[in-house]
Each structure stands twice: as structure tokens, then as C-alpha cells.
Amino acid sequence: xxxxxxxxxxxxxxxxxxxAQAAIANVPEVGLPLxxxxxxxxxxxxxxxxxxxxxxxxxxxxxxxxxxxxxxxASLQFSMIPMLLLRGRDKSADYLRTGYWSAKAIxxxxxxxxxxxxxxxxxxxxxxxPNDGELDCxxxxxxxxxxxxxxxxxxxxxxxxGRDDVPRVCDMSxxxxxxxxxxxxxxxxxAHAQKNLGPAGAxxxxxxxxxxxxxxxxxxxxxxxxxxxKAKSIYNTPPVFALYVVMLVTRWxxxxxxxxxxxxxxNAAKAARLYGAIDASDGFYRGHAAAPDRSxxxxxxxxxxxxxxxxxxxxxxxxxxxxxxxxxxxxxxRASIYNAMTQDAVDALCEFMDDxxxx
Amino acid sequence: xxxxxxxxxxxxxxxxxxxAQAAIANVPEVGLPLxxxxxxxxxxxxxxxxxxxxxxxxxxxxxxxxxxxxxxxASLQFSMIPMLLLRGRDKSADYLRTGYWSAKAIxxxxxxxxxxxxxxxxxxxxxxxPNDGELDCxxxxxxxxxxxxxxxxxxxxxxxxGRDDVPRVCDMSxxxxxxxxxxxxxxxxxAHAQKNLGPAGAxxxxxxxxxxxxxxxxxxxxxxxxxxxKAKSIYNTPPVFALYVVMLVTRWxxxxxxxxxxxxxxNAAKAARLYGAIDASDGFYRGHAAAPDRSxxxxxxxxxxxxxxxxxxxxxxxxxxxxxxxxxxxxxxRASIYNAMTQDAVDALCEFMDDxxxx
Numbered sequence: 001x002x003x004x005x006x007x008x009x010x011x012x013x014x015x016x017x018x019x020a021q022a023a024i025a026n027v028p029e030v031g032l033p034l035x036x037x038x039x040x041x042x043x044x045x046x047x048x049x050x051x052x053x054x055x056x057x058x059x060x061x062x063x064x065x066x067x068x069x070x071x072x073x074a075s076l077q078f079s080m081i082p083m084l085l086l087r088g089r090d091k092s093a094d095y096l097r098t099g100y101w102s103a104k105a106i107x108x109x110x111x112x113x114x115x116x117x118x119x120x121x122x123x124x125x126x127x128x129x130p131n132d133g134e135l136d137c138x139x140x141x142x143x144x145x146x147x148x149x150x151x152x153x154x155x156x157x158x159x160x161x162g163r164d165d166v167p168r169v170c171d172m173s174x175x176x177x178x179x180x181x182x183x184x185x186x187x188x189x190x191a192h193a194q195k196n197l198g199p200a201g202a203x204x205x206x207x208x209x210x211x212x213x214x215x216x217x218x219x220x221x222x223x224x225x226x227x228x229x230k231a232k233s234i235y236n237t238p239p240v241f242a243l244y245v246v247m248l249v250t251r252w253x254x255x256x257x258x259x260x261x262x263x264x265x266x267n268a269a270k271a272a273r274l275y276g277a278i279d280a281s282d283g284f285y286r287g288h289a290a291a292p293d294r295s296x297x298x299x300x301x302x303x304x305x306x307x308x309x310x311x312x313x314x315x316x317x318x319x320x321x322x323x324x325x326x327x328x329x330x331x332x333x334r335a336s337i338y339n340a341m342t343q344d345a346v347d348a349l350c351e352f353m354d355d356x357x358x359x
Numbered sequence: 360x361x362x363x364x365x366x367x368x369x370x371x372x373x374x375x376x377x378x379a380q381a382a383i384a385n386v387p388e389v390g391l392p393l394x395x396x397x398x399x400x401x402x403x404x405x406x407x408x409x410x411x412x413x414x415x416x417x418x419x420x421x422x423x424x425x426x427x428x429x430x431x432x433a434s435l436q437f438s439m440i441p442m443l444l445l446r447g448r449d450k451s452a453d454y455l456r457t458g459y460w461s462a463k464a465i466x467x468x469x470x471x472x473x474x475x476x477x478x479x480x481x482x483x484x485x486x487x488x489p490n491d492g493e494l495d496c497x498x499x500x501x502x503x504x505x506x507x508x509x510x511x512x513x514x515x516x517x518x519x520x521g522r523d524d525v526p527r528v529c530d531m532s533x534x535x536x537x538x539x540x541x542x543x544x545x546x547x548x549x550a551h552a553q554k555n556l557g558p559a560g561a562x563x564x565x566x567x568x569x570x571x572x573x574x575x576x577x578x579x580x581x582x583x584x585x586x587x588x589k590a591k592s593i594y595n596t597p598p599v600f601a602l603y604v605v606m607l608v609t610r611w612x613x614x615x616x617x618x619x620x621x622x623x624x625x626n627a628a629k630a631a632r633l634y635g636a637i638d639a640s641d642g643f644y645r646g647h648a649a650a651p652d653r654s655x656x657x658x659x660x661x662x663x664x665x666x667x668x669x670x671x672x673x674x675x676x677x678x679x680x681x682x683x684x685x686x687x688x689x690x691x692x693r694a695s696i697y698n699a700m701t702q703d704a705v706d707a708l709c710e711f712m713d714d715x716x717x718x
């Protein structure tokens with residue numbers, strides 16, 4: 001394969017892969033293979049410290065936030081968040097149901113307390129996101145939860161939503177560090193690594209310190225953010241390899257790319273090229289998401305019939321494009337163009353799409 | 360460094376590291392770098408299937424067990440197990456407190472129900488394990504929980520304990536697949552990968568199917584074993600890289616080593632050599648664990664004073680032996696000699712120990 005458009009785990013920068021590969025044999029500063037280095041070594045402490053510093057620099061994050069590295073993916077965050085913020089509270093939490101992933105978060109929250117679904121995109125076929133006028137955010141909500149980019153449907157919020165006086169909690173798994181995001185306006189941001197950040201198995205959680213001022217009693221230690229804060233993310237053995245790669249990726253973003261403004265421009269250009277090819281196809285390719293809510297990360301579209309889509313996917317595979325099948329829940333085509341996807345690869349895909357259409 | 364005696368993440372076989380390194384650049388069957396391959400690909404389904412088959416073959420595991428690959432380490436199992444087996448039950452669970460790790464499991468269980476600590480090794484300085492006559496295992500316990508090998512203290516059960524009519528639950532994190540273990544006598548076995556099995560970030564859970572016949576209501580989806588059974592361990596994105604390495608290690612155990620009987624012989628020989636060097640040192644080196652309970656995985660010992668221990672560690676480091684410092688909770692020296700540690704490395708350490716003593 002030449003080009004990997006997989007929805008995740010996604011493509012990583014070539015230079016990062018080369019460094020990860022070298023470290024498997026030997027980390028020169030330690031003199032050991034990466035997989036045999038203790039998570040309590042000075043070297044790994046420096047890896048975590050640099051990763052955190054890179055993320056803080058990229059997001060211009062104020063000091064009153066913790067940056068944690070956890071396991072269990074976004075799915076475990078669906079549970080840990082309401083355990084902290086909803087359990088035993090005399091408040092309800094506001095959730096948006098904008099697609100596959102935000103829908104998965106809701107039943108977990110409902111185990112811990114009252115949930116209000118303040119927007120349900122199902123009636124719009126999960127093809128668009130709400131306007132501010134359609135959102136009835138409660139002033140007394142425990143928190144507001146939403147997913148910034150719905151990976152499956154290719155829907156992305158291009159603004160911060162909700163009220164500044166209610167804690168904003170956002171699953172940024174599929175667009176974290178893809179563009180500037182006004183991190184200081186959120187109370188809690190979480191993102192698994194395997195889209196823009198590194199290999200599967202690591203999850204970044206950024207939370208404002210005051211969220212830990214009032215924690216329900218009797219949380220299990222592994223499920224209590226305070227354990228991970230206190231232990232600087234090595235309460236138990238973390239995924240050392242995955243976090244090393246996250247460090248390399250954040251370093252690449254900071255030094256090679258030059259920060260999130262530039263990354264956002266690159267991603268916007270790639271997305272514009274691909275949506276442009278769809279829009280110029282006279283309806284041969286049909287975008288799933290309404291134009292204002294189109295994702296810069298996941299470009300979801302259909303062809304005239306499932307048979308034609310199968311033919312498209314087969315030809316694409318032969319031509320060296322992998323990972324283009326839509327999510328199993330939706331079908332169709334999905335081209336995921338995460339940070340490490342190059343403009344050249346997007347150009348090549350657009351040319352393939354034009355050729356396929358003309359045949 | 361030439362030799363890595365770290366308590367974990369531990370040393371891995373050289374051939375496994377070479378294969379892992381090659382896969383970072385490209386997995387030939389897929390034509391993509393390992394870190395960009397989807398966890399829902401046919402290739403990864405085959406990786407999980409082979410890993411499971413290898414573990415089943417190595418343990419001669421009956422069909423009525425599930426084999427799961429999870430995240431969160433043994434620490435999350437400390438919580439998931441009592442959530443399943445103790446929550447809402449009119450029974451208590453029997454726990455052994457034999458060292459650092461078994462002690463960590465107890466408070467998590469106590470959040471879910473009644474716990475009886477039926478042996479507390481603290482009065483013996485965590486230097487020995489109980490005899491069968493000292494264990495008062497309740498016939499009506501929800502389950503019995505123990506740790507087969509205490510990594511910190513270097514204590515290992517060389518027999519199966521407890522009653523056959525009460526579910527046995529065992530944390531085998533640090534001796535899983537190091538020797539035959541009568542897996543069919545356990546209801547649930549769990550082990551994180553980073554000792555004998557692979558990189559940190561993956562955890563193997565083996566559980567008898569009937570444990571899932573009666574599950575408490577309202578478990579969070581990520582914390583309910585049934586979610587992972589139903590989804591064949593890809594309920595959410597698993598740590599693809601770590602699990603690929605676990606496959607390579609189990610393949611190495613089966614094909615290169617030839618199974619657990621042979622692995623057990625090799626490990627026993629390495630341990631005998633090292634304890635022999637301690638016992639022949641006229642008290643210069645002093646083993647921590649009582650002889651019958653000495654671990655074949657973690658050889659813990661002291662020298663006459665903390666100053667002498669510091670000198671030993673400094674000289675060892677210079678001589679190419681890393682990871683020999685005891686666990687931070689106990690101090691002293693710990694040589695971890697997991698499956699992938701070679702007899703040559705153990706011989707070299709013993710020679711170094713003799714030289715150091717004679718100087």
C-alpha cells in the first residue's frame with residue numbers, strides 16, 4: 001500500500017516511525033531496547049515530561065490544568081467522567097448525541113446520574129450539527145459533554161459550544177492537536193492516541209485542577225483521576241512504547257510542523273481539496289455531512305449504489321489506497337486525513353477519484 | 360547495558376524484538392507499517408486468534424474458558440474482579456496479603472463487598488508464604504484471591520492453594536507462562552504483559568465461562584467482561600502493537616522453547632544458579648524469601664548495609680548489569696530473571712557477585 005486512509009489507528013509521520021523503529025533495538029541514552037526500559041527510570045520520566053510540555057506549548061495551556069496519560073481509550077473516559085462529575089450530584093449532565101461516538105458516551109453517564117440529551121442528530125440522519133439556537137444548555141448542568149469530531153459520520157464542530165459558566169467536557173479523540181482549539185475554555189478534554197497522536201493504547205486527559213476539589217467517595221483507585229495526578233501518570237505501569245511515540249509526534253508537531261496554527265492550515269487545505277473533488281463530481285460522489293459541519297479529519301461520502309461503492313473500494317485498493325471503507329455502522333466511503341496524511345496522498349486520491357468517475 | 364534484570368517492563372527475546380522492529384516499518388502481509396493497521400482488519404483478527412490459540416495450547420486450556428486481551432494492567436483487574444464477583448453478593452471474598460501487590464488488590468475489593476484477609480504476611484516481614492494448615496479458606500466464599508508471585512518480595516507459590524469448590528482467582532502478572540500452572544483449576548487468571556509476555560499496555564484475562572452467568576446489573580460497559588467477550592477483545596481499539604508482540608512471544612514459547620514444561624526447567628535452572636550463589640556467599644548476600652517460597656522470577660536479596668548495597672549497584676551498572684535495584688518500597692537488590700533472561704546472563708551476574716564479594 002502507498003497511502004493509508006484508515007479511520008484509526010491512523011497514519012503516523014514517517015520520521016516518527018523511523019525513530020520508533022530505532023528505539024526498539026536500542027535507546028542510546030539508556031543503552032537498552034525501548035521495550036525493556038523501566039517506566040520508573042529517569043529516562044521515561046523525561047519522556048513524559050517532554051510530552052506534557054509539548055502538549056502544553058501546542059495548546060498554550062494555562063497552569064491550572066493537569067495533563068494525564070491513561071489507558072482504556074475514550075471508552076473508559078465515557079465512564080470515568082460521570083463517576084467524577086455526576087455520581088451523587090443533585091444536577092443533571094447535558095449531552096449532545098451527534099453521531100456514533102457521542103451516542104456511546106450517554107448510557108455510561110446515565111449509570112451515574114441524570115442525563116439530558118439536549119440535541120439528538122438522529123432525526124437529521126446524523127448529517128449535520130446543531131446551531132447555537134438549537135442548543136438549550138442548562139445553566140445549572142453538572143457539565144456539558146460533546147464530541148468535537150464524529151469520526152464515523154465526518155461531522156466536526158468548527159466552534160466552541162456551550163456556556164462558559166458550565167464545565168465543558170469534550171471528546172477530541174479524532175481531532176486533538178489537528179488545529180488550535182481554545183483549550184482554556186474546556187474543563188476536561190480527552191483523546192485517545194490512535195488518530196493524530198500515536199499508537200493505540202494511550203489516552204490523554206487534560207483536566208482543570210478545580211474539578212478534583214470535590215470528588216465522590218469510594219472511587220476505585222484506577223478510576224480516580226487523583227491517583228494518576230498524584231503518581232504523575234505512573235500509578236501503574238503505563239504503555240511505555242505508545243507514550244514514547246506520542247512524545248515523538250508532539251515533538252514533530254512543535255518542531256517540524258511549527259505548531260497548531262500551521263497544522264490547522266495544512267489540514268484545512270487537504271480537506272478543501274478532497275471536498276472540492278466531491279463537489280465537482282456532478283453528484284457522482286455525495287458528501288454525507290452538511291457543508292458547514294464537514295470534518296477536516298474524516299471525509300465521508302457515498303456513490304450512487306452499494307455495488308458502485310464496492311467497485312470503487314476494490315479499484316482503490318489495487319491502486320494503493322487502503323482503509324477507505326466507511327465505518328461498519330454506516331457503510332459508504334471514508335477518507336481519514338489525519339495530521340500525518342500528506343497533501344500528496346490527498347492529491348493522489350483526488351486524481352484516482354476523478355479517473356474512476358470518468359471510466 | 361548488556362543485561363537487563365529490571366523488575367518490569369522486563370527483557371524480551373532478541374528474535375521477538377527483531378520481528379517487532381521490522382513490523383514498525385512494514386507488515387508484509389498488509390503492506391503497511393504496524394502502527395497504521397486497523398484493529399478491525401483481517402490481519403489483526405488473525406493476530407488475536409493466534410495469540411489466543413498459542414495461550415490455549417501452552418496452558419492446555421479447556422474450552423469452557425474465555426481468553427481476553429484488555430487494557431489497564433493488573434490494577435484495573437483489582438477492581439473489575441470484585442465488581443463482577445462480589446458486588447451485591449451475600450458472601451465475602453477471601454484474600455491473601457502476601458506482599459506489595461496482593462495488598463493493593465484488597466482495598467479495591469472492599470469497595471464492592473465484604474473481604475476476609477485470611478493470611479497477612481506482614482507479621483512475617485513478607486518473607487514467607489503460608490502453609491496449607493495456616494489457610495482457613497471459607498467453603499462459602501465468593502472467591503479466593505491470591506498473587507502467585509510477589510514481584511517485590513520475590514515470593515512464589517509453588518503449588519495451587521485453596522479449595523476446588525470455591526472459585527480461585529489468581530494474579531499471575533509476574534509468573535504467567537513461566538512454567539506449567541494447572542490453569543483448569545482456576546476460575547480466573549490475569550496477567551499484565553510486561554514481565555514474561557510483551558510490552559506494557561496489554562493485560563491477559565482467562566476466565567471460566569460460568570462466571571458470566573450471573574453478572575451484577577449496571578456495570579459500566581468497559582468494566583464488564585461480557586463486552587469484551589462479545590466483541591472478541593476489540594470492544595474498543597486495543598493496543599495493537601503490544602498485542603502483536605504478545606503474539607510473537609507466545610509463538611516463541613511454543614515453537615522456539617517448546618512449551619511450558621521446558622520453560623519451567625530453564626527458569627528453575629537460572630533461579631537455582633542465582634540462589635546457589637547467594638547461599639554460597641557465607642552470608643555476604645542474604646536472600647529475602649524463605650527457601651521453600653523463593654521465586655523463580657524475582658531473586659531478592661540484601662547485603663550487609665545500605666552503603667554496601669549502593670556500592671554493589673554502582674559497580675553492577677558499570678559492569679553492564681541494569682535494573683538490579685530493589686523495588687522502591689523495600690530497597691536492597693532484586694534480580695528479575697523472566698523467561699527471556701538467558702542462562703548466560705545469569706551466569707555473568709553470579710560471576711560478578713562472586714568477584715564483588717571477594718574484593
